[in-house]
Amino acid sequence: MRLKAAITGDLEQVMAQEYALASRAVTAGVGKRTDVLKADLRSQITRARLGGRLAKAWRGRVYENDGINAAGFVWLKAPKIVRAFDEGVTIRAKGGRWLAIPTEHAPSRGRSAGGRSSMSKRISPKSYVWRNRLRFVPVNPRLALLVERKKGSRKSLVMFILVKQVKLKKRLDVKGAGKEAAKALPRDILEAFERFDHDDTA
Numbered sequence: 001m002r003l004k005a006a007i008t009g010d011l012e013q014v015m016a017q018e019y020a021l022a023s024r025a026v027t028a029g030v031g032k033r034t035d036v037l038k039a040d041l042r043s044q045i046t047r048a049r050l051g052g053r054l055a056k057a058w059r060g061r062v063y064e065n066d067g068i069n070a071a072g073f074v075w076l077k078a079p080k081i082v083r084a085f086d087e088g089v090t091i092r093a094k095g096g097r098w099l100a101i102p103t104e105h106a107p108s109r110g111r112s113a114g115g116r117s118s119m120s121k122r123i124s125p126k127s128y129v130w131r132n133r134l135r136f137v138p139v140n141p142r143l144a145l146l147v148e149r150k151k152g153s154r155k156s157l158v159m160f161i162l163v164k165q166v167k168l169k170k171r172l173d174v175k176g177a178g179k180e181a182a183k184a185l186p187r188d189i190l191e192a193f194e195r196f197d198h199d200d201t202a
Contacts, residue, residue, distance in 0.1 A: 023067025037060070041177055054078060090166070090168070143163055146158070
């Protein structure tokens with residue numbers, strides 16, 4: 001009876017220790033892979049030249065739960081923009097209107113709703129400071145230009161290119177990054193398990 005009680009007690013203790021070790025390893029592995037996935041998605045945005053601000057919009061969080069069931073979640077604050085470049089969509093102007101694409105001659109910012117110059121308002125034909133100088137030049141049924149003639153000069157510059165639709169090429173691979181993260185997760189957990197086990201027995 002005493003021998004049986006001793007063995008049972010040791011087994012329960014070992015199992016509890018192993019469970020605690022596995023919980024730590026799963027939490028650490030999920031945490032590492034969540035950070036790696038977030039960094040990968042941010043890097044995709046940067047490489048696609050979609051802006052550092054959009055890249056930082058990716059967020060990541062780890063839910064420890066009871067450890068052994070830890071989960072990682074990576075999300076975006078601007079999903080519509082990223083989805084367009086992830087899937088490669090066609091954007092069409094509504095109501096037979098035009099989509100305006102600023103050229104290198106147009107300023108990067110327009111003016112605010114109050115009519116004052118604003119560094120935060122994205123440039124458009126409506127927010128262009130000298131929009132009364134813009135002249136509509138049709139090229140074909142699907143293409144036109146908005147040009148401005150400079151004061152004291154006969155030279156005109158194209159400020160906006162007008163199109164009926166524009167095709168956004170696929171420049172991101174969000175699903176692919178997620179699949180790679182899922183594939184690498186077991187290795188991260190195993191490495192964490194071996195590291196914690198070594199530290200505990202050292």
